[in-house]
Every structure is written in structure tokens, then in C-alpha cells.
Amino acid sequence: MSVEAREARQPWILLAPALSAVTLLLFVPLLFILVYSFWLRTATGADQPGFFLDNWREALTDPFYRDILLSTLRIAAITTAVCALMGYPTAYFIARSRGDKLLMVLLLMLPFWISYIIRTMSWINILGASGAANAALMALGVVSEPVNMLYNEAAVILGLTHYLLPFMILNVFVSLEGIDANVEAAANSLGATRWQSFLEVTLPLSLPGLAAGGLLCFVLGAGTYITPLILGGPRDAMFANLVFEAIITQLNWPLGSALSLMLLLVLGALVAIYNRYLGMTQLMKGLG
Amino acid sequence: MSSVLLKNIVKRFGDFTAVHKTTLDIPDGAFVTLLGPSGCGKTTTLRMIAGLLDPTEGDIVIGGRRVNDIPIHKRNLGVVFQNYALFPHKSVAENVAFGLRYRDVPKADIPRRVQAALELVQLPDLGARRPRELSGGQQQRVALARAIVIEPDVLLLDEPLSALDANLREDMRVELKRIQERIGVTTVFVTHDQSEALAMSDRIVVMSAGRVEQVGAPEQVYNAPASEFVANFLGASNIVPCMCTRRGPEGATLEAPALGAIAVPAARAPKLREGPAKLVLRAEKLQLLPEGAPCDGRITAPAVVETVDYQGQTVRYFVRIGERQFQAINLIEERPFAVGARVVAAFRPQDCAGLPGT
Ligand SMILES: Nc1ncnc2c1ncn2[C@@H]1O[C@H](COP(=O)(O)OP(=O)(O)OP(=O)(O)O)[C@@H](O)[C@H]1O
Ligand SMILES: [Mg+2]
Numbered sequence: 001m002s003v004e005a006r007e008a009r010q011p012w013i014l015l016a017p018a019l020s021a022v023t024l025l026l027f028v029p030l031l032f033i034l035v036y037s038f039w040l041r042t043a044t045g046a047d048q049p050g051f052f053l054d055n056w057r058e059a060l061t062d063p064f065y066r067d068i069l070l071s072t073l074r075i076a077a078i079t080t081a082v083c084a085l086m087g088y089p090t091a092y093f094i095a096r097s098r099g100d101k102l103l104m105v106l107l108l109m110l111p112f113w114i115s116y117i118i119r120t121m122s123w124i125n126i127l128g129a130s131g132a133a134n135a136a137l138m139a140l141g142v143v144s145e146p147v148n149m150l151y152n153e154a155a156v157i158l159g160l161t162h163y164l165l166p167f168m169i170l171n172v173f174v175s176l177e178g179i180d181a182n183v184e185a186a187a188n189s190l191g192a193t194r195w196q197s198f199l200e201v202t203l204p205l206s207l208p209g210l211a212a213g214g215l216l217c218f219v220l221g222a223g224t225y226i227t228p229l230i231l232g233g234p235r236d237a238m239f240a241n242l243v244f245e246a247i248i249t250q251l252n253w254p255l256g257s258a259l260s261l262m263l264l265l266v267l268g269a270l271v272a273i274y275n276r277y278l279g280m281t282q283l284m285k286g287l288g
Numbered sequence: 289m290s291s292v293l294l295k296n297i298v299k300r301f302g303d304f305t306a307v308h309k310t311t312l313d314i315p316d317g318a319f320v321t322l323l324g325p326s327g328c329g330k331t332t333t334l335r336m337i338a339g340l341l342d343p344t345e346g347d348i349v350i351g352g353r354r355v356n357d358i359p360i361h362k363r364n365l366g367v368v369f370q371n372y373a374l375f376p377h378k379s380v381a382e383n384v385a386f387g388l389r390y391r392d393v394p395k396a397d398i399p400r401r402v403q404a405a406l407e408l409v410q411l412p413d414l415g416a417r418r419p420r421e422l423s424g425g426q427q428q429r430v431a432l433a434r435a436i437v438i439e440p441d442v443l444l445l446d447e448p449l450s451a452l453d454a455n456l457r458e459d460m461r462v463e464l465k466r467i468q469e470r471i472g473v474t475t476v477f478v479t480h481d482q483s484e485a486l487a488m489s490d491r492i493v494v495m496s497a498g499r500v501e502q503v504g505a506p507e508q509v510y511n512a513p514a515s516e517f518v519a520n521f522l523g524a525s526n527i528v529p530c531m532c533t534r535r536g537p538e539g540a541t542l543e544a545p546a547l548g549a550i551a552v553p554a555a556r557a558p559k560l561r562e563g564p565a566k567l568v569l570r571a572e573k574l575q576l577l578p579e580g581a582p583c584d585g586r587i588t589a590p591a592v593v594e595t596v597d598y599q600g601q602t603v604r605y606f607v608r609i610g611e612r613q614f615q616a617i618n619l620i621e622e623r624p625f626a627v628g629a630r631v632v633a634a635f636r637p638q639d640c641a642g643l644p645g646t
Contacts, residue, residue, distance in 0.1 A: 180373055182369045183376075185338075185340050185360075185367070185369070185373065186369060186373040187375070187386065188339075188361045189339075189360055189361070189363075189365055190360050190361075190363055191390030192386075192390055196390070201375055205376065
């Protein structure tokens with residue numbers, strides 16, 4: 001066998017274990033879901049195999065699903081914006097600090113050592129009727145009755161921000177680190193103030209990182225199901241909660257399958273647009 | 289265009305002093321080179337002039353105005369960084385136009401001035417390209433165009449040629465000097481390459497470990513080094529302990545073992561007093577001749593070749609003269625001497641320099 005042929009084969013040999021795992025654990029189940037979404041749940045509760053478009057018709061035309069999809073995308077968008085506004089300055093601070101950057105990044109990862117569910121539930125102890133925030137407000141005499149801060153959309157956005165902010169910071173940090181410090185100095189030497197050189201040089205050069213962080217926050221935020229369950233009220237259900245509802249509560253696998261594929265398609269389209277304009281390499285850098 | 293004056297400048301990073309008390313006067317329009325080994329504080333000095341670092345002590349005066357408290361963006365300096373630091377997201381023309389947009393230049397004039405600057409660096413057709421689509425030498429020229437298009441008072445260059453390969457470096461050296469002479473801007477150039485410094489500068493500032501060792505014209509620094517460090521940093525020198533037996537207005541007489549009496553001109557022994565001294569004999573000035581060759585008035589000594597380091601056009605010998613080993617760098621005519629050959633080492637006394645010392 002020639003050297004070229006061997007070299008061409010090598011990546012595939014190396015990739016084989018990962019590829020088989022992805023195929024078995026991701027594509028095969030997804031295929032099942034796809035098949036399921038065309039089945040029909042009969043009145044008796046049994047699933048009838050076949051090729052029925054009923055689930056898809058219901059998922060795509062029922063205003064109930066459409067409204068929740070839109071509000072899911074809205075919540076994800078707001079969360080992403082909040083993460084960007086809070087994360088960018090933090091990432092900038094870490095990237096430009098003279099201290100131990102590695103330690104700071106490590107501290108950033110610290111929350112990941114605690115389960116996401118527990119981190120989310122901790123907000124109940126902070127924002128609940130007998131939580132820390134209300135206790136403080138009452139002790140200060142600002143309010144006399146506990147204020148209702150939980151189980152609304154704001155609490156969901158807060159919980160999501162708490163969960164997603166590190167992803168944003170890491171992505172922006174990586175792209176800021178990749179910018180040559182002399183480039184900003186060069187802009188200053190040419191007459192730009194620090195703010196002007198930030199706007200004209202640093203910010204544009206870090207946009208790929210901001211976009212990658214934004215995509216991650218948006219996709220993870222839009223697919224979340226635990227946060228609205230724990231911190232949201234009955235009317236704050238997000239799309240993933242509907243899937244849960246359909247499959248686990250109503251045992252309607254065909255409808256749940258169609259709904260979950262719908263969310264997958266919307267988010268997939270978003271990733272495709274991102275990939276078209278910015279490419280995946282930036283996202284990989286931020287994750288690695 | 290402006291002169292630059294550093295008055296008792298000190299720069300400390302924590303406990304570490306990167307630049308010790310330094311005073312330096314750079315006249316208007318001069319091309320001054322800061323020369324020294326890695327870590328001697330060249331970049332630190334340059335960045336203080338630029339306003340990228342604050343001096344711990346001392347004043348920086350540009351064009352008669354103290355600029356310590358003037359931020360970099362108001363100093364009107366052209367800075368070229370070692371890695372060029374072009375804006376990767378802007379085209380070549382946008383890079384060059386950057387500084388003009390922050391000045392009172394009428395918008396309509398900008399393209400013309402950008403084009404003129406690109407022509408000056410001989411890249412008239414590349415305005416639309418991105419920096420990553422340029423070669424290293426081209427990026428270098430763009431960085432230079434970007435720095436000079438704003439008509440800076442002072443041009444600051446931090447090892448601008450060090451990332452280029454040897455041939456290109458020599459071309460750019462000539463080119464840079466041509467442009468500097470054409471626009472006549474006061475220039476501070478940082479390098480650790482002695483030949484670059486000798487070829488380009490009006491004046492060389494030799495630095496070592498945060499201190500200025502010597503300031504002078506290239507010939508002066510080369511021919512009359514003020515210290516052993518300078519003698520060795522600008523090419524290889526033989527430093528021979530000797531005695532200064534006579535010191536007069538026309539020169540000094542040095543007595544060195546195995547070499548005899550050497551009359552060094554006064555200009556090359558400014559600090560010499562009678563007493564212990566050091567003779568500086570450049571390796572290029574020590575010529576090896578076959579035994580019995582005519583030596584027309586030069587000082588000669590019998591020598592034995594110990595090591596031959598062949599370098600193509602030249603050859604570097606280590607020879608023994610009396611008790612000491614000497615270095616000699618000679619052009620190759622015919623064939624180099626072989627190891628063990630008995631030769632005559634010859635040099636002219638007026639090529640030597642004298643340093644005070646024990
Ligand atoms: N920000 C800093 N903090 C601490 N020490 C520094 C800092 N910047 C430079 N130094 C030290 O100051 C000394 C001089 O550094 P400088 O960059 O001026 O050297 P240089 O002469 O330009 O060397 P090179 O030829 O390698 O570029 C070095 O020993 C360096 O380690
Ligand atoms: Mg340097």
C-alpha cells in the first residue's frame with residue numbers, strides 16, 4: 001500500500017471508535033424518533049405504525065405550540081444577550097489581567113463541578129419567600145411582606161444566565177487571547193483613544209468568539225427543560241417541557257417525537273446559518 | 289519632526305530594574321539605533337518613548353515638550369512593531385488610512401495620501417489585499433507605510449527586520465534607510481544585529497543590562513569601543529592585558545607581552561592613563577601571513593594555528609601568540625592555513641584601541 005493511501009486511511013481508523021459511538025448513540029435513536037413521528041397514537045393508547053402526517057400537522061399548525069416555540073426562542077435570545085453583556089467585560093478583564101489567567105479560567109469552571117440541577121435549585125433558597133433575598137429585604141425594612149420573585153420568566157432567564165454565562169466568557173476569552181496585544185498599541189499610536197481602538201480593533205477581532213459563545217448560549221438555552229421546570233411558573237413552560245409532557249406524561253411518543261424534531265430543525269437551521277457565515281472552527285476553539 | 293530627550297530615565301518592574309538611570313539626546317532628524325543583546329532594555333526604552341510604558345523616574349521630552357503625561361494617542365509617533373501588528377480585519381489601504389482618520393485630514397485627501405505612502409514603500413498595487421495575503425516583507429512595508437503616512441514627529445522601530453530572512457533583511461535595510469532619508473524623520477531603531485546598526489545609523493547607543501555602554505557614530509563605536517562589552521558585541525575582539533607606558537596628546541604606548549610596544553592613536557584611547565590597561569585588537573584586523581612574507585611596517589609576532597573555522601568567504605582562526613590565544617578573521621586568498629601551521633600574525637598599531645583596566 002502506498003504512503004498516501006495509508007495516510008488517507010489513518011484518520012478513519014482513528015475516528016472509528018468515536019464514529020461508531022456517535023452512530024449508535026445518536027443517529028440510530030434519532031432515526032427511531034424520526035420513524036416514530038410518523039406513527040399515530042390511537043384512541044386506545046396503542047401506537048399504530050405507518051406513515052401518518054397527523055403529528056406533524058398538529059405540531060406545525062397548532063398556535064399553542066407555535067407560541068411556546070416563539071417564547072422559547074425569545075427567552076433564549078434574551079438570555080444570550082444578557083450573557084453577552086455580562087460575559088464580554090468579564091472575559092476582557094481576564095484576558096487583559098496580569099494575574100494568573102489559568103486560575104481565573106479554572107474558577108470559572110468551578111460551578112461545573114456541581115450538578116446543574118442543584119445549582120438551579122439553589123435559586124429557590126435565594127429568591128424564595130423565605131429565601132436570602134427576601135430575608136435581607138425584610139431585615140432592611142424595604143418590604144414588610146416577602147416579594148414573589150420566583151416562578152416567572154425573569155427567574156427562568158436568571159437561572160439560564162447562571163448556567164450559560166461561563167460558556168460565553170470562555171468563548172470570548174479565547175478569541176481575545178488570540179488578538180496580538182500590539183495591535184491595540186498600534187491603533188493607539190496612530191491616534192485612537194483606548195475606547196476607539198477597542199471599538200475599531202479589539203471588538204471586531206473578538207466578534208467570532210462572541211458569536212460562538214452566543215450560539216452556544218442560544219442553543220443550550222432554547223433546549224433547556226430543567227430551568228423552567230424548577231424556576232418557572234405554570235405559564236413559563238419552554239419547548240422542551242412540551243416534549244417531556246407529550247412523551248412522559250401523556251405517553252404520546254409519536255407527537256413528542258414530532259415536537260422534538262421540530263425544535264431540532266429550528267436550532268439546526270440556526271447552527272447551519274452560523275456555520276455558513278463564521279465556520280465551526282471558532283466554536284471548536286472555544287470548547288477546547 | 290522633533291528631537292527626543294530622555295532625562296535620567298529609570299524603569300523598574302517590581303524589584304527588577306530594566307533600565308537604569310539613562311540620559312540620551314537624539315537630535316532632530318537623526319537615525320539612532322539602540323543596540324544590545326536580548327533583555328538589555330531596548331524595547332522597554334522604546335516603549336517609554338512611545339508612551340506604552342510609564343518611566344518610573346525621569347523625563348521624556350519630545351520636540352522640547354515634556355510628554356510623560358501625554359497619552360500615546362496624542363504623541364504623534366509612528367511605531368513599527370516587531371511582528372508588524374497590522375489590523376488583520378482591514379485591507380492594506382484601510383490599515384494605512386487608520387491614522388489619517390484620527391487626524392484633521394480632509395476625507396477626500398485620505399486615498400491620495402494612502403496611495404503616496406504605499407508608493408513610497410513600493411507597494412502601489414496591493415491596497416485592496418488583506419494583511420494575511422501578503423508576504424512577511426510586504427507586511428513589513430505596510431507597517432512602515434502606516435507609521436509614516438501620519439507624518440510622525442518621531443519614528444520608532446522595534447526590530448522591524450528581525451522576522452525577515454537574511455537576503456530580504458538586507459534589501460529592507462537599504463530601503464528603510466532610503467525612506468528615512470527621504471522624509472527626514474527622527475528615527476529610533478532597535479536591533480540586536482550589529483551589522484544592521486553599523487550600516488544604518490547616524491548614531492549607535494550600545495546597551496547592556498539596562499545601562500548605556502557607549503553612544504557614538506558607527507565608526508566611533510566600532511573603532512574606539514568604550515568598554516570590553518562594546519568591543520566584543522560589535523564583532524569579535526582580542527582583549528589583551530597590557531601596560532600603558534606613555535600617554536601623550538598624540539596617543540598612548542601600550543606594552544603587551546609577545547607583541548611589544550604599540551602606539552595607539554589618541555582618538556582610540558580617550559580614557560587611557562599610564563598604568564595597567566587593555567589592548568583591543570579586532571579579529572578582522574589581525575592578519576595571518578606565511579612565514580617570511582613582507583610585513584610593511586606592521587607589528588608582527590610568530591603564531592601557531594590551533595583551530596580553523598571555515599566560513600566560506602572568510603575564515604576564523606584561533607592562533608597562539610606567546611602565552612595567549614588570539615582570534616583572527618581573514619578573507620580567504622588561495623587556501624586557508626591548516627591547523628598546526630606556523631605563521632606570522634600582523635596588525636597595524638593604528639587599528640588598535642586601548643581601554644583602561646587591570
Ligand atoms: N512587563 C514586564 N514585567 C517584568 N519584567 C519585564 C517586563 N517587560 C520587560 N521586562 C524585563 O525587562 C528586561 C528588558 O526587557 P526588554 O523587552 O526591554 O528587552 P530587549 O532589550 O528588548 O530584548 P529583546 O532583544 O529580547 O527584545 C528583560 O529582562 C525583561 O525580562
Ligand atoms: Mg525587544
